[in-house]
Amino acid sequence: MSESSGRSIRSGERGREVLDAAAAVFARKGYAQTSLDDIADELGATKGLIYHHYRSKESLLLDVLTTGAKTLIDGVRQIARSDGDPRARLRAMAREHVRITMTDVAYQRTAFRSLPMHVYLARRSVDERWGKLHELRAEHEGMFRDVIEQVLKEDGRTLDSVDTRTLARGMLGALNWVNVWYREERDQDVDGIADTLAEFVVNGVSPRP
């Protein structure tokens, strides 16, 4: 036991391959329906490989979820922190969110699928990483909510008459829904779809005068 042995978050190059395979199978079949032998098959190996790098199935899932969440949030945060027109920023954030969803399918889809479960687990589990995940999601939703409020302000609308939290959730729903219907072989025009959805959510918080 020196470098890896059941740790978490990328135990080396081979560990990353295990993680990728897990994400792919989880995304396709769902966490509960996936056996460790399925993942091993995907790798052309056996369970021994997996348990050498991860100490449990749940730990493997947590790593997939954390990795996916970081990819998504890092991409969006970078844009959220830039300055300039709030509306343009919101549009760019939405576009980036969709783009990552369609690019990083295995991780993002796994995160999407296991979201209800992890909401249920909440405090039911022992692993504190579930809590960390919850914070990441909250930050993500918060970023969108902040920009929405800036857009509303710019339009001279009073904030306390609008439920910005529900607006942010509706927005994220529209964007996350891509995980359900997107198919790489069918939906080729990634940028076009991202643009359409970005326009949709920006307009959603921009009522006609």
Added chain:
Amino acid sequence: MSESSGRSIRSGERGREVLDAAAAVFARKGYAQTSLDDIADELGATKGLIYHHYRSKESLLLDVLTTGAKTLIDGVRQIARSDGDPRARLRAMAREHVRITMTDVAYQRTAFRSLPMHVYLARRSVDERWGKLHELRAEHEGMFRDVIEQVLKEDGRTLDSVDTRTLARGMLGALNWVNVWYREERDQDVDGIADTLAEFVVNGVSPRP
């Protein structure tokens, strides 16, 4: 074997209780994580009761999904077929969709949670009821897409420059996302939330001039 015995779709009064209990537990824990003993516990009974009314766990799920889908679609369809201003109709459809989601939680949340699975199953399963479900969803999405196109036409916009399918999907995502975050004990103002989301999606397809 006379009246019930593993049929489907409501085998009498007691059968409905089994279905309700299944929907409740499925919604809470997810299909795969739910054992038939869990459902039996919810009923204060044993597996014998369940298997007297349903022939398999999958059949039970299918009944929950079909029942939920019908509730949702029947409610929306009634509005979709009414005449009058397309924009007002779209707003009413969205509001009704959200209202049902928040009212019929057990069935709607189960349907939401098992949607990725049933997309994956597609043709992999034997039961043709999966196909029927797919048709119901398609009709549902189609109804929204039709109204969207009517709204666009009314605004004098050319249809082939807009991806109405993606718009409809984004819209449904915003509405369905309620299944993820809604909590009855916390989110009391059902009508207010429904109004906010309905405005959001209507504005989403109504860009400023």
Added chain:
DNA sequence: TTCTCCATACTACTGGGTATGATGTCATCC
């Protein structure tokens, strides 16, 4: 030799499904 990396073989347990029987109810016949 020692340690990493992984395959093999095994254990223990969960959970879907079944076989069987107990209990109650209703109709029918004497």
Added chain:
DNA sequence: GGATGACATCATACCCAGTAGTATGGAGAA
């Protein structure tokens, strides 16, 4: 109207396949 059979309605006990996790050892590198 009471006995009797038939059937619906479940509970109990059991089977067995799938699967998370473990114990062990072997091959190769350092």
